[in-house]
Amino acid sequence: MKILVLSSGGVDSTTCLALAVKEAGPENVFSLSIYYGQKHDKELEAARAVAAYYGVAHQELDLAVIFADSNCSLLKQSSEEIPKESYARQLSGTEGTVSTYVPFRNGLFLSCAASVALSRGCEKILYGAHADDAAGAAYPDCSVQFVEAMNRAITEGTGNQLRLEAPFVSVSKAEVVRTGLALKVPYELTWSCYEGGKTPCCRCGTCIDRIEAFRANGVEDPLLKEV
Amino acid sequence: MKILVLSSGGVDSTTCLALAVKEAGPENVFSLSIYYGQKHDKELEAARAVAAYYGVAHQELDLAVIFADSNCSLLKQSSEEIPKESYARQLSGTEGTVSTYVPFRNGLFLSCAASVALSRGCEKILYGAHADDAAGAAYPDCSVQFVEAMNRAITEGTGNQLRLEAPFVSVSKAEVVRTGLALKVPYELTWSCYEGGKTPCCRCGTCIDRIEAFRANGVEDPLLKEV
Numbered sequence: 001m002k003i004l005v006l007s008s009g010g011v012d013s014t015t016c017l018a019l020a021v022k023e024a025g026p027e028n029v030f031s032l033s034i035y036y037g038q039k040h041d042k043e044l045e046a047a048r049a050v051a052a053y054y055g056v057a058h059q060e061l062d063l064a065v066i067f068a069d070s071n072c073s074l075l076k077q078s079s080e081e082i083p084k085e086s087y088a089r090q091l092s093g094t095e096g097t098v099s100t101y102v103p104f105r106n107g108l109f110l111s112c113a114a115s116v117a118l119s120r121g122c123e124k125i126l127y128g129a130h131a132d133d134a135a136g137a138a139y140p141d142c143s144v145q146f147v148e149a150m151n152r153a154i155t156e157g158t159g160n161q162l163r164l165e166a167p168f169v170s171v172s173k174a175e176v177v178r179t180g181l182a183l184k185v186p187y188e189l190t191w192s193c194y195e196g197g198k199t200p201c202c203r204c205g206t207c208i209d210r211i212e213a214f215r216a217n218g219v220e221d222p223l224l225k226e227v
Numbered sequence: 228m229k230i231l232v233l234s235s236g237g238v239d240s241t242t243c244l245a246l247a248v249k250e251a252g253p254e255n256v257f258s259l260s261i262y263y264g265q266k267h268d269k270e271l272e273a274a275r276a277v278a279a280y281y282g283v284a285h286q287e288l289d290l291a292v293i294f295a296d297s298n299c300s301l302l303k304q305s306s307e308e309i310p311k312e313s314y315a316r317q318l319s320g321t322e323g324t325v326s327t328y329v330p331f332r333n334g335l336f337l338s339c340a341a342s343v344a345l346s347r348g349c350e351k352i353l354y355g356a357h358a359d360d361a362a363g364a365a366y367p368d369c370s371v372q373f374v375e376a377m378n379r380a381i382t383e384g385t386g387n388q389l390r391l392e393a394p395f396v397s398v399s400k401a402e403v404v405r406t407g408l409a410l411k412v413p414y415e416l417t418w419s420c421y422e423g424g425k426t427p428c429c430r431c432g433t434c435i436d437r438i439e440a441f442r443a444n445g446v447e448d449p450l451l452k453e454v
Contacts, residue, residue, distance in 0.1 A: 104342045
């Protein structure tokens with residue numbers, strides 16, 4: 001069994017990578033990371049470090065041109081600031097997605113992953129979506145419904161050669177961290193903060209989520225020990 | 228209503244473009260074409276000519292790097308020859324897809340189309356899949372099941388901002404041509420042949436399909452008048 005893991009260098013996909021290595025061995029795992037014009041392209045360095053730690057083959061793709069016309073606040077060309085509050089607060093009283101939603105980003109990334117996975121003889125893609133990201137429609141491309149539809153599109157569109165699994169799609173980020181701590185995931189190598197500064201800003205949506213996920217497990221985020 | 232049409236420069240997507248222009252007017256239609264390392268990149272010139280004919284905005288993306296590890300016979304790097312027979316004959320006695328199936332290509336293209344469409348405020352993507360391409364599992368990413376799943380992934384993953392339509396997914400290529408002839412589609416500007424030579428080879432799977440589709444309508448393919 002060969003497995004491709006869509007890796008952002010963050011907590012969730014790194015935990016997926018640990019699961020894949022445990023299941024198939026590092027020689028049968030491929031890590032794929034994508035640059036899409038994100039301000040925090042520092043996460044790509046984290047994805048590289050994590051792949052090196054696990055000894056798995058790593059590939060990067062540059063798809064920034066696809067988002068050239070988007071004004072999503074996560075992108076370098078955007079004039080919008082990245083909000084400094086939780087997703088729940090950002091969504092309060094509004095309809096639709098948060099300003100850091102990149103248009104159909106995860107659908108695009110999973111499709112890329114499917115094309116690459118098939119070329120490399122993989123039978124499975126692992127995707128680190130979890131329930132907190134989908135909550136309140138913050139990121140609709142992290143929902144159970146989306147994952148189910150995308151899995152069906154991938155199995156149908158490849159003639160049943162490949163399938164998609166999102167092991168954390170129904171659980172919280174705290175549960176992801178709990179799984180990862182048991183697997184001794186090197187979270188000190190990962191990166192989440194949207195700002196991409198020297199240290200995490202601790203105020204953007206993903207920082208808030210990450211801090212709470214570690215706190216719920218009674219441990220300190222190793223990245224914050226250095227702050 | 229703004230519409231994005233995934234345009235290959237061939238018969239099916241050009242007919243979709245004609246439908247979109249009829250529905251929304253050329254100022255509300257966007258054409259998107261993708262280079263993916265195909266031997267017949269001549270089709271991109273056709274897509275440009277068709278977009279210019281209809282006066283719609285046209286964009287091209289280069290995604291060849293995603294298929295760098297594929298040995299699909301349609302790709303420039305492949306050592307395999309493009310088969311010189313119909314899809315039905317290629318599939319006879321075998322399981323799975325034809326050698327010109329590019330790994331999850333149409334899923335990837337539709338995901339790109341979704342990202343671009345959302346950035347440009349489109350509500351709909353038109354996709355020219357038809358029943359002959361899906362027949363016998365030649366191209367599983369042209370099937371009704373795939374289109375339904377992909378539509379669901381796009382609507383779910385974009386928070387219902389966008390949907391996918393494949394108006395010809397249940398009809399033959401002959402029916403596509405019948406629709407296009409009624410709309411006076413400039414088929415002389417289109418290109419289908421996988422070989423990408425000066426004139427159509429008339430022997431590859433897509434040439435055979437195209438010739439039969441025009442013949443079934445009692446007209447000659449305008450491209451063949453010049454051969």
